């Protein structure tokens with residue numbers, strides 16, 4: 001079972017939105033998805049439960065508000081992918097990123113229109129990467145630009161690249177990005193352009209979609 005963890009040390013950047021839509025996207029593709037909701041409020045769980053696209057006979061929703069990531073996943077052979085939503089306070093353990101954890105992917109969303117938030121996320125991610133890189137040559141983490149309009153994208157991306165380069169982690173910026181969607185539903189975004197970007201993101205991190 002591949003394990004995807006969505007995390008950033010900052011609220012409002014789209015962790016729950018991405019985790020929810022990645023879960024739905026994969027379920028719609030016929031993958032058996034284990035959605036693990038570690039975030040306060042259980043919003044991903046709530047939206048997945050309400051969605052006809054997340055069939056409970058193939059998929060599972062587990063709500064463990066404010067808990068840590070488990071170290072074992074009993075029953076994982078019945079699932080293809082685990083998708084975990086986490087909260088801002090949640091600290092990724094650096095060993096999750098090393099080569100003993102090849103089946104894990106960490107996605108860190110960041111919103112370029114909030115430069116302070118970008119700097120904070122980048123700084124924390126750089127710390128994590130430095131800790132993980134001791135004894136390891138590549139890490140399974142990608143920072144992803146979220147909530148950006150197409151018209152702003154190239155200049156905003158340059159800003160983010162500047163911030164990440166200064167922290168020495170430009171290599172962790174995903175070539176893919178998630179557009180701002182004007183859909184009214186906060187967590188389950190049905191916009192085809194949004195879903196298209198989720199597909200590209202997943203395929204860029206080696207999820208077979």
Ligand SMILES: Nc1ncnc2c1ncn2[C@@H]1O[C@H](COP(=O)(O)OP(=O)(O)O)[C@@H](O)[C@H]1O
Pocket residue numbers: 010011012013014015016017018146147148178179180181182185186187
């Ligand atoms: N790509 C996007 N397009 C439009 N709205 C988004 C997008 N990503 C997140 N949002 C909105 O931003 C707000 C915060 O997102 P959320 O997923 O709750 O962030 P977090 O879980 O990091 O706190 C929500 O209202 C959500 O609908």
Ligand SMILES: [Mg+2]
Pocket residue numbers: 015016017039086087
């Ligand atoms: Mg959230």
